[in-house]
Amino acid sequence: MFPSSVFTTLVATFATLFNPFNEIKNLPGLKYELNFKQYSGFLQVSERHFLHYWFVESQNNSESDPLIFWFNGGPGCSSLDGILNEMGPFLVNKDGKTLRPNPHSWNTFASVVYVESPAGVGFSYSSDGNTTANDEMTALENYEAIRKFFVLYPSFRNHSVFIMGESYGGIYVPTLAARIIDGQKEFHINLNGIAIGNGYVNEKMNIETSIRFAYDHGYIDETNWKNLKKKCCHGCIEDCDLTQLTGRCGSMIENIIKTIWYGGINPYDIYRDCDGSFDNTKMESLRVGILPKKFLQLKIKLRDQENRVAVPCLDDTNIRNYLNSDGVRGALNIYENLPPWNICSESITESYQKQYTDMTPIVRKIINADVRVLLYYGDTDMACNFMMGQQFADRLGYPLLQPKTTWKFNKQIAGFKTIYDGVTFLTIRGAGHMAPQWRAPQTTYAIKKFVKNLSI
Numbered sequence: 001m002f003p004s005s006v007f008t009t010l011v012a013t014f015a016t017l018f019n020p021f022n023e024i025k026n027l028p029g030l031k032y033e034l035n036f037k038q039y040s041g042f043l044q045v046s047e048r049h050f051l052h053y054w055f056v057e058s059q060n061n062s063e064s065d066p067l068i069f070w071f072n073g074g075p076g077c078s079s080l081d082g083i084l085n086e087m088g089p090f091l092v093n094k095d096g097k098t099l100r101p102n103p104h105s106w107n108t109f110a111s112v113v114y115v116e117s118p119a120g121v122g123f124s125y126s127s128d129g130n131t132t133a134n135d136e137m138t139a140l141e142n143y144e145a146i147r148k149f150f151v152l153y154p155s156f157r158n159h160s161v162f163i164m165g166e167s168y169g170g171i172y173v174p175t176l177a178a179r180i181i182d183g184q185k186e187f188h189i190n191l192n193g194i195a196i197g198n199g200y201v202n203e204k205m206n207i208e209t210s211i212r213f214a215y216d217h218g219y220i221d222e223t224n225w226k227n228l229k230k231k232c233c234h235g236c237i238e239d240c241d242l243t244q245l246t247g248r249c250g251s252m253i254e255n256i257i258k259t260i261w262y263g264g265i266n267p268y269d270i271y272r273d274c275d276g277s278f279d280n281t282k283m284e285s286l287r288v289g290i291l292p293k294k295f296l297q298l299k300i301k302l303r304d305q306e307n308r309v310a311v312p313c314l315d316d317t318n319i320r321n322y323l324n325s326d327g328v329r330g331a332l333n334i335y336e337n338l339p340p341w342n343i344c345s346e347s348i349t350e351s352y353q354k355q356y357t358d359m360t361p362i363v364r365k366i367i368n369a370d371v372r373v374l375l376y377y378g379d380t381d382m383a384c385n386f387m388m389g390q391q392f393a394d395r396l397g398y399p400l401l402q403p404k405t406t407w408k409f410n411k412q413i414a415g416f417k418t419i420y421d422g423v424t425f426l427t428i429r430g431a432g433h434m435a436p437q438w439r440a441p442q443t444t445y446a447i448k449k450f451v452k453n454l455s456i
Contacts, residue, residue, distance in 0.1 A: 022039045022040055022041030022333050023037060023038070023039050024038045024039060024040050024331055024332065024333075025331070026331060027099070027328070027331050028097075028325065028327040028328050028331060029092075029093075029097055029098040029099040029322065029328070030090065030099050031098065031099075032101065034089070035059050036056060036057045036058065036059045036062065036089070036107065037057045037062070038054070038055060038056045038057065038089075039053075039054070039055040040052070040053065040054045040055070040331075040332040040333050040334075041053065041152075041333050042123075042124075042333075043115075043144075043145045043148040043149060043152075044148065045119075045141035045142075045144040045145050045148065046141060046144070048119075048126050048127040048128050048130065049118070049119035049124075049125075049126050049127075049141055050119065050124060050125055050126075050127070051115055051116060051117055051118075051119060051124045051141065051142075051145045052115075052116045052122060052123035052124045052125075052334070053113055053114060053115050053116070053145070053149065054079075054080060054083055054113075054114045054332070055111070055112070055113045055114075055149075055153070056083070056088065056089055056107045056111065056112050056114075057107070057111045058107050058108075058109065058110055058111045059089070059105070059107055059108050060108060060109055062111055063155075064159070065109060065110050065111055065159070066109075066110040066111070066159060066160040066161070066162055066192070066451045067110065067111050067112075067113070067156050067159040067160065067161050067162070068106060068110050068111070068112045068113070068161075068162045068163075068164055068451070069112075069113045069115060069146060069149075069161070069162070069163050069164070069176075070082050070083075070087075070112055070113065070114050070115070070164050070165060071115055071117055071142070071163075071164070071165035071169045071172045071173060071176075072165065072166060072167065072169065073165065073166055073167025073168030073169045073170070073172070073200065074121070074167070074168050074344055074345075074348065074349060074352075075118070075133070075138070075168045075171075075172075075348060075349065075352040075354075076120075076121055076344050076345040076346075076347075076348030076349035076352060077121065077167070077168075077343060077344040077345075078116050078121050078122035078341070078342075078343055078344070078345075079114040079115055079116050079117070079122070080114060080116060080122055080123075080319070080323060080341070081316070081319065081343055082114050082166075082436070083112075083114045084319045084322070084323075085316075085319055085434070085437055086434055086436040086437040086440075087102070087104070087105060087106040087112075087436040087437075087440070087443070087444065087447075088102060088105055088106075088107070088112075088114070089101065089102055089105040089107050090102055090105075092318045092319045092322045093318065094318050095318070096317065096318040096319070096320075096321030096322045096325075097321070097322065097325070099322075102440070104436075104440035104441055104443075104444040105444075106436075106444060106447060106448075108444075108448075109448045109451065109452075110162075110451055111156065111159070113149060115142065115145055117138060117141065117142050117145070117172070118131070118133040118137065118138045118141060118348065118352075119131050119133070119141070120133070120345050120347055120348045121344075121345045121348055122341055122342075122345075123332070123334050123338055123341055125338055131345075131347055131348060131351070132351055132353075133348060133351070133352050133353070134352065134353035134354070134355050135171055135175060135353070135354060135355040135356050136175070136355055138172060138175070139172070139175035139176050139178070139179050140179065142172065142176045142179075143176055143179040143180060143183065146176075146180070146189065147187055150189070157189075157190075158190055159190060160190055160192045160451070161180075161189055161190050161191050161192060162191075162192055162193050162194065162195060162450075162451055163176055163177050163180070163191070163193075163194045163195075164194065164195040164196070164197075164447075165196060165197070165199075166196065166197035166198055166199065166433070166434065166435075166436075167197075167198060167199065167200060167383070167384055167433065168200050169196055169197070169199060170196050170199025170200040170201040170359060170384070171200065171201075171354075171356055171359065173194050173195075173196050173199070174194065174196075174201075174359050174362040174363050174366060175356070175362060177191065177194050177362075177366050177371060178362050178365055178366060181365065181366065181369045181371070191371055192371065192372065192451075192453075193371055193372035193373065193374065193450065193451070194366060194371065194372075194373055194374070195373075195374040195375075195376065195447060195450060196373075196374070196375055196376070197376050197377070197378075197434075197435050197436065197443075198376075198377050198378055198381050198383070198384040198385075198386075198389070198432075198433050198434075198435065199359075199375060199377075199384060199389065200384050201358075201359040201363070201375075201388065201389065201392045202357070202358045202359065202360070202388060202391075202392050203243075203357035203358065204241070204243050204357065204358075205388045205391055205392060206384060206385075206388050207242055207243050207253075207257075208241075208242050208243070209385050209387035209388040209391065210257070210260060210382060210385060210388075211237075211242055211253065211256055212237070212387060213382055213385045213387060214256055214259065214260055214382065217270060217382075219256070219259055219260070219263075220256060224252065227252070228249070228252055231248075231249065232245055232248075232249035232252065260382055261312065262312065265313075266312075266313040266314075266432070267312065267313065267381075267382045267383045267433075268313065268314065268381055268382075268383050268432045268433035268434065269378070269380050269381060269431075269432025269433060269438060270380050270381075270382050270432075271380050271430075271432075272313075272380075272432055272438070273313075274312075274313035275313060275314060275315040316343040319343065320341065320342065320343060323341040324340050324341055329341075359392075360392070360395065360396060363396060363423070364396060364397075367396070367398065367422035367423060368422075372422065372423075372424075372450070372453070373422060373423040373424070374423075374424050374426065374446075374447075374450045375389050375392070375393055375423065375424070375425050375426065376425075376426040376427070376428060376435060376443070376446060377389040377390075377425075377426070377427050377428065377435070378427075378428045378430075378431025378432045378433060378434070378435040378438065378439065379415065379427045379428065379429060379430070379431065380430060380431065380432045381431070381432045381433040383433050384433065386427050389425060390418070390425055390427075393418065393420065393423055393425035394418075394420075394425075396420065396423060398420040398421045398422050398423060399420065399421045400418070400419075400420055401419045401420060401421055402417070402418065402419035403418065404416050404417070404418045405417060405418075407426070407446075407456050409441060409442045409445050410441070413429060414428065414429055414439075414442040414445075414446075415427040415428045415429045415442070416429075417456055424450070424456070426446060426456065428442055428443055428446070429442075431443065
């Protein structure tokens, strides 16, 4: 049961008076001293919507280092996955009780705010239980969250600001950045750049490149590929709109998508084992943002033994156990009557209304406002594959400054980079969907270079 608006207001007021900056005093599971401050609380972004945030100051120089706002994707998945599984200052151990330091944390060079968005995701909530959301509402409320953050932490107002995210963050991040640009005269924010990891940036392109990615990695046999090419695409798949095929041809595409998502191979990293609660004998339908409407019924919904929504092939038991322990919830200033934390929200995922299928005009708007753009993709991800990002970056139409070339980390090739005027496209070799988690040293190096405006 969600708290009433009156109760919520009273609790929030008391919490603010008692702990005005929502500082985290003692975090369970830490066995070492921290050299930075951290905060957790709620930002009221509308009459009834409250977004939870976890803010970690920079370990380097919090008075001058850049400020990053981070958003995980979904839609409907929690940004606390970012802080506790990916690029945060500590990571949850397998026991779900203790934390270990992350030497590749992004707060070694920047302060980072992790925002759970929209309301209904993670600890974020609606006081009346209505968590209906769409792209425009999410952008508006994320913008309001940033404004409220600066009211609460005014000393960070003039810091260099970067908006970052991954997956469906390919929608969240540009739409939020566009809101910031539109509101600069009313509420100035020192926006310097955006970075999107394995971003969902174009619906049609995502499906088409996923099919090609599947073929190039041995998922589709030669007979079916030839039939698809000859009988459905007039001999040329490159110019064929695979999302509009019907009948037998449409069924072929559906079967390939089924193989991609629940064929037993990890769709987020095709070379990584399928962990967690994956069971293709217990599949149900689930609406998900990275598939067009005609394919939504094909996406899987997985539940573990305790009837909680699980992400295919990824085991989030440790982080879920940690965040649902009483001590942790108390330390994070989470209200007692909020529901258990889950890595993704079934209600949001099923009800979320997509409004954008192509981020091209919005990303162009951002670049034309002299805001730098980084698109980075782990190259073993099939959910939002690098070919989509590569084609998207090229079709933005900006002058090519540096053709594709390698970039290195510790004298080893870490991936490839292509630089256009205003946007950099980067692949991270051997990384899947969560590049900051699975290729942490390389990704952290690239992000640090980007925020410092140095060549990668």
